[in-house]
Amino acid sequence: MRIDSPAKLAELASEWKMAKPADAAEILVCGGPGCLASGAGDVESAFQEALKNNGGKSALVKMTGCQGLCQAGTLVATHPDGTLYRKVKAGDAAEIVAAATGSRGPVERLLCKDEKTGEKASDPSKLPFYAAQKKFVLRNLGRIDPLDVRDAVVAGAYEGLAKVLSGMTPDDVLDEIEASGLRGRGGAGFPAGRKWRSCRDAGVTPRYVICNADEGDPGAFMDRALCEGDPHAVIEGMLVCGYAVGSSEGYVYVREEYPLAVERLGRAIEQARELGLVGEHVMGTDFSFDIRISRGGGAFVCGESSALMRSVAGEVGEPRAKYIRSVVRGLFDKPTVLNNVETFANVGPILVGGASAFRAMGTEKSPGTKVFSLVGAVRNTGLVEVEMGTALRRIIFEAGGGLIKDRPFKAVQTGGPSGGCLPESRLDLPVDFDSLTEAGSMMGSGGMIVMDERTCMVDVARYFTRFLVEESCGKCVPCREGVQQLYFLLQDICDGLGKEGDLEKIERLAEYIRESSLCQLGVSAPNPVLSTLRYFRGEYEAHIRDKRCPAGVCKNLTTFAIDAETCNLCGACQKACAAGAVTGDKETGFEIVAETCTRCGACRTVCPTDAIRVVP
Amino acid sequence: MEIDLAPLDGIVEGREGRPEFLIEALQDVQREYHFLPREALERVCKELGVPLSKGYAAATFYAAFSLTPKGRNIVRLCKGTACHVRGAETLQEEITEAIGLGPGETSEDLSYTFETVNCLGACAMAPVVVVNGAYHGGVRPGRVKNLLKDE
Numbered sequence: 001m002r003i004d005s006p007a008k009l010a011e012l013a014s015e016w017k018m019a020k021p022a023d024a025a026e027i028l029v030c031g032g033p034g035c036l037a038s039g040a041g042d043v044e045s046a047f048q049e050a051l052k053n054n055g056g057k058s059a060l061v062k063m064t065g066c067q068g069l070c071q072a073g074t075l076v077a078t079h080p081d082g083t084l085y086r087k088v089k090a091g092d093a094a095e096i097v098a099a100a101t102g103s104r105g106p107v108e109r110l111l112c113k114d115e116k117t118g119e120k121a122s123d124p125s126k127l128p129f130y131a132a133q134k135k136f137v138l139r140n141l142g143r144i145d146p147l148d149v150r151d152a153v154v155a156g157a158y159e160g161l162a163k164v165l166s167g168m169t170p171d172d173v174l175d176e177i178e179a180s181g182l183r184g185r186g187g188a189g190f191p192a193g194r195k196w197r198s199c200r201d202a203g204v205t206p207r208y209v210i211c212n213a214d215e216g217d218p219g220a221f222m223d224r225a226l227c228e229g230d231p232h233a234v235i236e237g238m239l240v241c242g243y244a245v246g247s248s249e250g251y252v253y254v255r256e257e258y259p260l261a262v263e264r265l266g267r268a269i270e271q272a273r274e275l276g277l278v279g280e281h282v283m284g285t286d287f288s289f290d291i292r293i294s295r296g297g298g299a300f301v302c303g304e305s306s307a308l309m310r311s312v313a314g315e316v317g318e319p320r321a322k323y324i325r326s327v328v329r330g331l332f333d334k335p336t337v338l339n340n341v342e343t344f345a346n347v348g349p350i351l352v353g354g355a356s357a358f359r360a361m362g363t364e365k366s367p368g369t370k371v372f373s374l375v376g377a378v379r380n381t382g383l384v385e386v387e388m389g390t391a392l393r394r395i396i397f398e399a400g401g402g403l404i405k406d407r408p409f410k411a412v413q414t415g416g417p418s419g420g421c422l423p424e425s426r427l428d429l430p431v432d433f434d435s436l437t438e439a440g441s442m443m444g445s446g447g448m449i450v451m452d453e454r455t456c457m458v459d460v461a462r463y464f465t466r467f468l469v470e471e472s473c474g475k476c477v478p479c480r481e482g483v484q485q486l487y488f489l490l491q492d493i494c495d496g497l498g499k500e501g502d503l504e505k506i507e508r509l510a511e512y513i514r515e516s517s518l519c520q521l522g523v524s525a526p527n528p529v530l531s532t533l534r535y536f537r538g539e540y541e542a543h544i545r546d547k548r549c550p551a552g553v554c555k556n557l558t559t560f561a562i563d564a565e566t567c568n569l570c571g572a573c574q575k576a577c578a579a580g581a582v583t584g585d586k587e588t589g590f591e592i593v594a595e596t597c598t599r600c601g602a603c604r605t606v607c608p609t610d611a612i613r614v615v616p
Numbered sequence: 617m618e619i620d621l622a623p624l625d626g627i628v629e630g631r632e633g634r635p636e637f638l639i640e641a642l643q644d645v646q647r648e649y650h651f652l653p654r655e656a657l658e659r660v661c662k663e664l665g666v667p668l669s670k671g672y673a674a675a676t677f678y679a680a681f682s683l684t685p686k687g688r689n690i691v692r693l694c695k696g697t698a699c700h701v702r703g704a705e706t707l708q709e710e711i712t713e714a715i716g717l718g719p720g721e722t723s724e725d726l727s728y729t730f731e732t733v734n735c736l737g738a739c740a741m742a743p744v745v746v747v748n749g750a751y752h753g754g755v756r757p758g759r760v761k762n763l764l765k766d767e
Contacts, residue, residue: 297678
């Protein structure tokens with residue numbers, strides 16, 4: 001079957017929709033990154049098995065992309081009743097099947113609950129985690145089967161493309177995207193419409209469209225979730241871009257560490273090609289566009305545009321000076337549009353709903369929504385999408401449900417190794433490109449890591465700097481040598497060898513690196529150090545002057561002790577201690593022998609009552 | 617070590633004289649042999665028309681490639697930010713303790729390889745250890761030995 005005209009898409013969509021009775025039971029098993037890690041594959045097979053013995057009552061079992069609340073995986077949603085179940089194991093399948101097909105009420109013990117109030121809710125929209133969100137990019141994620149193009153089309157995939165090919169000129173599309181104010185979701189927030197127009201106006205052909213799915217930021221999985229859960233949204237965005245800029249060839253650059261994303265994108269492209277949505281004469285028109293997958297080799301610097309393009313061309317991913325922009329000379333030295341996964345996934349619905357509807361969401365300068373991977377020390381870890389301009393506090397304390405064990409909030413890290421850490425005093429900051437940059441962090445692609453009092457800010461700075469030392473391509477000296485020296489200084493401070501004057505030295509060095517590096521990796525490399533210095537200088541000083549790590553992370557500067565009053569004598573610390581440094585028993589109480597203790601913190605992680613304290 | 621070079625025919629096929637396919641071809645070699653044998657690297661470079669020095673540059677630049685053989689069991693520890701703040705550092709020490717290998721090392725009898733990864737994108741499950749492709753999320757201190765024992 002081929003879609004031979006833009007109008008045919010809607011016909012097929014309604015035909016496929018009719019093929020399924022409206023009240024048919026559906027069981028959606030989450031196959032997102034988190035749930036797969038907690039055994040979603042087995043859960044899905046258990047459902048298939050359970051349906052065979054369900055007294056003839058049938059239901060459709062689908063494995064979907066990420067349903068969001070990864071913390072509670074494996075998630076299972078049943079429709080049309082809309083119930084969401086948490087922490088589902090294979091053994092629960094029969095009960096849920098019976099509930100979904102009307103033989104019994106909902107399975108109470110597996111219902112999601114509000115982590116703060118403990119109240120159970122069968123309707124996920126009543127949970128703060130979902131109520132605080134606005135789904136736009138993630139509209140179909142967790143609802144459709146990513147391996148079935150029909151399911152995607154019924155849910156509205158390629159509608160934007162059909163609208164474009166039904167009579168919009170490339171200029172109309174550029175105007176619409178520009179009017180929407182869509183900014184690139186990869187980090188810097190460059191206006192997508194302007195980028196597209198510059199590429200089209202570069203004159204030279206052929207032109208290329210590249211989707212950056214490299215997602216090298218540690219602590220981020222938005223793009224992985226999108227590619228795995230709704231690949232057609234990404235493909236549609238690339239097709240529209242190709243039409244607007246006059247390109248017939250696109251590449252998706254996906255990292256090798258995401259094998260499932262590579263596989264599902266590949267399957268999606270094949271299915272779209274069979275339907276006539278990708279390839280020669282898209283939807284029967286004169287527009288042709290093909291998409292290839294290029295697998296990244298695992299290099300953080302390949303998130304930088306010129307390095308990424310070299311990597312797609314089969315070379316070592318070293319950036320070049322960008323006095324000529326890649327929209328003019330990019331891949332194979334031809335004009336190239338490079339946007340990330342989330343940016344492309346915005347395109348289809350913008351065209352369907354119109355630019356003004358898009359502008360109605362978010363802030364004036366940052367319209368629309370943003371997807372974050374909310375992780376770290378929060379109760380609800382997972383994938384969230386909120387309107388731009390939402391306060392950090394709302395994301396962390398409403399959607400995130402606050403910190404685990406209600407420990408005091410310390411910092412939130414955004415923007416990956418190029419971003420920074422923001423303290424409590426910045427929690428009311430609206431999340432948009434400009435506010436975050438002003439505060440010394442950056443939006444980045446959307447990793448949001450929440451940290452409590454057990455995270456040492458000097459160690460975090462050291463961690464990111466080390467990451468950047470390893471990932472620096474080595475082409476320019478300030479980045480290769482400067483960041484390395486920055487790391488040595490931080491390592492010394494963490495080891496208790498910090499000296500007076502080190503902080504000033506760090507600040508000077510950071511300034512040189514920022515001023516003189518070749519690409520953004522180097523320019524932004526000092527951000528983690530500078531932002532932590534700006535907001536947590538006292539913690540650095542405690543390391544240098546008092547030889548003390550208040551968070552209890554830096555081993556040479558930490559001593560642990562058990563607080564007898566808080567201790568419930570469970571003995572978990574003793575079991576967890578590999579060094580045998582916890583003495584005593586349940587009768588006499590436990591103690592940590594400082595001489596034997598390796599300061600690994602294992603006892604502290606397992607202690608249920610937070611009785612392991614950092615002294616003094 | 618004897619290496620069966622027959623799979624290389626399929627890998628270079630259609631890519632002759634096309635240097636832009638270097639990374640892809642090397643990825644296929646890596647997938648086939650779990651490392652880049654010198655003979656394979658030479659053959660790929662020759663067929664694609666890439667100087668061996670450039671092939672070597674790519675092989676050492678990207679984290680996905682290894683010039684030495686990998687062990688039969690592969691233990692991967694995620695060191696992404698979320699895993700770091702939830703105790704990946706401690707797990708690294710425990711893994712080293714358990715199998716006697718530091719990050720990036722392979723045991724002499726090729727039974728184990730221990731790798732650390734920048735981020736596996738399973739951040740909500742942090743800290744994550746992957747043993748032979750099976751993900752283990754929320755790994756608590758002391759549990760590493762059990763994970764490895766199952767293999």
